[in-house]
Amino acid sequence: QQQVKQSPQSLIVQKGGIPIINCAYENTAFDYFPWYQQFPGKGPALLIAIRPDVSEKKEGRFTISFNKSAKQFSLHIMDSQPGDSATYFCAARVSTGTASKLTFGTGTRLQVTL
Amino acid sequence: AAGVIQSPRHLIKEKRETATLKCYPIPRHDTVYWYQQGPGQDPQFLISFYEKMQSDKGSIPDRFSAQQFSDYHSELNMSSLELGDSALYFCASSLNVLGSTEAFFGQGTRLTVV
Numbered sequence: 001q002q003q004v005k006q007s008p009q010s011l012i013v014q015k016g017g018i019p020i021i022n023c024a025y026e027n028t029a030f031d032y033f034p035w036y037q038q039f040p041g042k043g044p045a046l047l048i049a050i051r052p053d054v055s056e057k058k059e060g061r062f063t064i065s066f067n068k069s070a071k072q073f074s075l076h077i078m079d080s081q082p083g084d085s086a087t088y089f090c091a092a093r094v095s096t097g098t099a100s101k102l103t104f105g106t107g108t109r110l111q112v113t114l
Numbered sequence: 115a116a117g118v119i120q121s122p123r124h125l126i127k128e129k130r131e132t133a134t135l136k137c138y139p140i141p142r143h144d145t146v147y148w149y150q151q152g153p154g155q156d157p158q159f160l161i162s163f164y165e166k167m168q169s170d171k172g173s174i175p176d177r178f179s180a181q182q183f184s185d186y187h188s189e190l191n192m193s194s195l196e197l198g199d200s201a202l203y204f205c206a207s208s209l210n211v212l213g214s215t216e217a218f219f220g221q222g223t224r225l226t227v228v
Binding site for chain 2: 034107
């Protein structure tokens, strides 16, 4: 059972467009929600992250919107560029004392065309 | 800045052989995580260590074992390899102190079992 549900599976936008990737979760124990960007053959790279007590966070062209009551969060990429073409994973973390574990969504393959 | 270093980057093994993957966390990071990512899949959590003790366990087969050493590097030992073990194996590290939340991933080890 996928604890973090991510959609869409793939997304194609034109340069300058604003792709939106959505994630939903059930476990209210999650306390940290990062987004990772992964290029083929590379490790996931932390892009931006948010805590559940914040409704929005913006870093450069990337914005996370967080809806705690709906248990949903989304990534918006402003003025998308071909170099943004990658797979994006949302994730959620549970921390219990010294243990913490990231659970990933299934990923969204983004293609930004010219 | 120093990143998470994994070795080897690529590994080819035959069925029923044994493989050892190594991970060197970012200096002063005390927590190491191992993830397995199959082709087109999201990373699946295997196991984590905090201060050389196992802190959490995910979907790690009994054929696999791992440990974290006194210098904080970690090794993932995989025995009786199966074709289905072919995947990218990522190690991530973080510093487990209040307010510190980011996990940084290495470039991964691509294991191919033939």
